[in-house]
Amino acid sequence: MKHFGESSVKFANPPSILGAAAIVGPKEGEGPLAKYFDKVSHDILFGKDTWEQAESELMRQTIETAVRKAGLPMKAINYILAGDLLNQNSGSIYGARSFERPFFGLFGACSAMGMGLTLGAMLIDGGFAENVVANASSHFCGAEKTFRFPLELGTQRTPTASWTVTGDGAAVISANGKGPYITAATTGAIVDLGQKDVNNMGAAMAPAAADVIAKHFGDLSLANDYYDVIATGDLGKYGNKLLVQLLQKQGLHFGDSLTDCGMLIYDAERQDVHAGGSGCGCCAAVLAGYFLNKIRSGEMKKLLFVPTGALHSVVTIQQGETIPATAHAVAIEAALPHFSE
């Protein structure tokens, strides 16, 4: 059994991330991580006619790039696991249509990349696949249309609101390769402390992030300083403050090693994004573009990647429901870890 404690697994033969790619839109291309992305599109429609088609094209291009960088033909991909924010996962489904590969659609809102990496690594370590693509995408304009207001209204945003990233991150996970390795994963439950403000999703998601991080360290008996970086995605700056407090109550002090993808992708001073970036594509692009390059270059050795998702819909919020949230923790390491069996 590879299951540990309440909610965690360690991989017997940790799969490698053989190749990864991140493509983003114009605003993300003006941010501090621009140089790490494979491509910055200056056309937010990605050559298409609608926001939804744009997201699918962004998704298609990013997966194609990741698979090419992994040195594989598309036919070598046994499964694609992908998620996004649009109703009925349209971004992923229309984007993956041309690949003709076995496909699993995931829904975990902005935690989607964590689900894809976890399930993808399980499929490989379980012997069911040699190569799998995990992908997550989001598009600012499609997300505003789906969850908030038509852009044409020019609605003012509250300070705690986040800015949905136009971006996609894809990772080719493989039984072959020499790292970065996916070594362990902790899968979150649905956590709902009763928060109702959809303009403060960081507050809704912070308890889910705290829960899964605490379980990860507890289940695997890890020291607080085991990871170089613990990166949630995407709580934004207000959610991040709450998370620090929630973790401290449980004796988990991570100091500067705790960060958030939504705080990294934009320049808070210059880009007017309020709480920071969000959206399935935010942490996926920051992982695929920034963190994996830092691990490959040797600047970082051990990353705990913790995508978080706010799992409400417009309808449930209109009905007075609270915002359920989740988070998934995925350990990504440059070398095979000592804790693996």
Added chain:
Amino acid sequence: MKHFGESSVKFANPPSILGAAAIVGPKEGEGPLAKYFDKVSHDILFGKDTWEQAESELMRQTIETAVRKAGLPMKAINYILAGDLLNQNSGSIYGARSFERPFFGLFGACSAMGMGLTLGAMLIDGGFAENVVANASSHFCGAEKTFRFPLELGTQRTPTASWTVTGDGAAVISANGKGPYITAATTGAIVDLGQKDVNNMGAAMAPAAADVIAKHFGDLSLANDYYDVIATGDLGKYGNKLLVQLLQKQGLHFGDSLTDCGMLIYDAERQDVHAGGSGCGCCAAVLAGYFLNKIRSGEMKKLLFVPTGALHSVVTIQQGETIPATAHAVAIEAALPHFSE
């Protein structure tokens, strides 16, 4: 490697379905399978105030029943994998909230139960879990609201339209138990032959079903008469006719062993459901209620369960897009099969 051919896997130690449950609404309780369901609710709101809350309550009750029938406490469930049709998987997410178990949200429209069974069996056979719940739900009123017209309009339905089942099927998949066993699975790609009529989803999904069935038999080198029953879900009667033709073109003749869950759940003469039943909960409830009981009683030995999904959204259809579809084939057998290694 447990991967075979293009898209199939065989399980090394086929997991058992330790317990299963099906709960349905009033209309399904008037159909020919009524006696096989664990509960027929005569209140289509399941005691709640909205259709969405009703679906979540239906989902919660069904999972609770299945886990109880498996003889397990909820804490013994390592993962819940669940999907539905509502925007952002609200039916599943709000329903699973109280269980506090690690949760993976799936989106494959009406193919969701196939995804859950496949991934669930992989998680167990891969050594990552001991017990997993796979679940799929749908609610007629919530689906009409999400995809079609407000019920209050009394809109007339076209003859090829299907009737979304108010129902839920849950299966507890386990490393323990003595069957029925999940022995093999073939995962579908996204197939889109350009069909645009959302009132004829059977036509959109039949090519995906034909594709995955042909791959299943090809990948695993099975004789045409290997299975007692091949049950798609849910093409309805028009989609079923197309599927027979598409399979015959590939030399696959199944005769009476080929059926469709959407054709079984209602009485076509008496219940005015046009093409038949549909919705994630249709094939899930027919599997959990009807087929698994037939296998347990010895009346049926080998079932190929093939849930199919139409993967469009209202927005993509309004934008003139076609309907992408998928299907997943899951082999469920009373005894450990000779073809397993």
